[in-house]
Each structure stands twice: as C-alpha cells, then as structure tokens.
Amino acid sequence: xxxxxxxxxxxxxxxxxxxxxxxxxxxxxxxxxxxxxxxxxxxxxxxxxxxxxxxxxxxxxxxxxxxxxxxxxxxxxxxxxxxxxxxxxxxxxxxxxxxxxxxxxxxxxxxxxxxxxxxxxxxxxxxxxxxxxxxxxxxxxxxxxxxxxxxxxxxxxxxxxxxxxxxxxxxxxxxxxxxxxxxxxxxxxx
Ligand code: ZN
Numbered sequence: 596x597x598x599x600x601x602x603x604x605x606x607x608x609x610x611x612x613x614x615x616x617x618x619x620x621x622x623x624x625x626x627x628x629x630x631x632x633x634x635x636x637x638x639x640x641x642x643x644x645x646x647x648x649x650x651x652x653x654x655x656x657x658x659x660x661x662x663x664x665x666x667x668x669x670x671x672x673x674x675x676x677x678x679x680x681x682x683x684x685x686x687x688x689x690x691x692x693x694x695x696x697x698x699x700x701x702x703x704x705x706x707x708x709x710x711x712x713x714x715x716x717x718x719x720x721x722x723x724x725x726x727x728x729x730x731x732x733x734x735x736x737x738x739x740x741x742x743x744x745x746x747x748x749x750x751x752x753x754x755x756x757x758x759x760x761x762x763x764x765x766x767x768x769x770x771x772x773x774x775x776x777x778x779x780x781x782x783x784x785x
Contacts, residue, residue: 598632598646600703603753603770604777608704610649612642612749615685618727622652626683626725629654638703640741642748645704653745655682657738665738666717676738683725689746691715692733698740700754708769712757714743 601607615622625648633641633654643652657665658680667676696716701709717735720742724730734742744754755763755770763770 596628597635598628600645601647602704602777604774607644607647609751610644611751612649612651614651630681636703640745642745644748651686651749653684655741656680657741660737663737666735668733685723687720687722687746690719692719693717702754708766710758710762712754714740
C-alpha cells in the first residue's frame with residue numbers, strides 16, 4: 596500500500612524514533628509499504644518518520660543509481676552492494692571510519708530541493724535486517740551517504756541541519772514556502 600510521505604514542516608520529521616523491540620506483523624507490513632512508497636517516488640532511502648511513524652526503521656535501495664556508485668565490505672572482503680539490497684535497517688548504529696566527503700543530496704520530504712552535504716565517506720553499520728537478524732557491514736559511496744541521511748531521520752535530524760550556512764541561506768525562501776504549505780495542509784486536516 597502506498598503511504599503518504601510527510602513534508603518539511605510536519606512534526607513527525609522532528610521526532611526521534613523509538614527502538615523496535617519485536618518484528619510484529621504491523622512492522623512487517625510497514626516495511627513492505629515503505630518499499631512500495633519509496634519505489635513509487637524514485638527514492639533511494641526512506642525513514643519511518645517520513646511516513647509519520649517515529650520508529651528506528653529505514654529502507655534503502657541504491658541499485659538503480661548506476662551513475663553514483665556504492666561500495667560494500669562484508670567481513671572485511673569487498674562485496675557487491677546489490678547482495679544486501681533491498682536493505683532494511685532496524686535500530687541501526689553507525690560508526691564513521693573515514694574523513695568527510697561532500698556530495699549532492701535530496702530528500703523525499705523536501706521535493707525539488709537539493710544541496711551538497713558533507714558526511715563521512717565510509718561508515719560501519721550494525722542493525723537488524725527485515726527478518727530481525729543482526730547484520731554488520733562497511734560501506735562507502737552513495738550507500739554510506741544514504742544510510743547516514745536515513746539514520747539522521749531516525750533521530751529527527753534533517754539534511755537542512757547539515758547544510759553549510761551559505762547553502763541553507765540560499766534555499767531559505769524555498770524552505771519557508773514548503774514549510775508554510777505543509778502547515779496550511781495540516782491545519783485543514785484538523
Ligand atoms: Zn530524507
């Protein structure tokens with residue numbers, strides 16, 4: 596089932612997600628719906644907050660992004676990132692293992708707004724997968740960027756919080772307009 600993606604200005608985006616204690620049928624359905632919603636919107640990542648659910652859950656799939664490569668290491672050995680796609684991350688923990696690199700980012704909660712963001716180029720990731728099984732890997736490139744972007748969502752942090760001042764100032768009119776539209780839509784629903 597397609598879910599509504601909430602936009603900047605919606606309070607759900609600022610909520611820290613609760614840790615998931617058990618893979619209930621409700622969570623399993625949410626995962627299926629989040630993948631469907633992400634694919635329909637041509638995203639590479641989607642956090643539960645973006646569909647209005649404040650839980651430590653994100654879905655990722657970078658396979659279509661052939662122009663922006665990803666790297667993966669499993670047990671210290673290089674591996675094809677496709678082997679872990681589509682990727683479910685439950686209660687993820689991330690440790691940066693390299694210097695920051697700058698690259699372009701967008702967000703389904705900020706339609707048509709893009710900016711360069713600096714983030715560690717490579718990270719170690721530990722999480723539970725969609726079956727509740729522990730997974731651990733090291734990744735770089737787009738996958739590392741996407742995972743860090745989604746992990747931020749799970750903490751109520753948005754990519755505008757990571758923009759440098761000049762970039763954010765240039766986008767401020769668009770951000771204010773989006774925020775106002777979202778607030779107006781929310782007040783109509785009440
Ligand atoms: Zn996002």
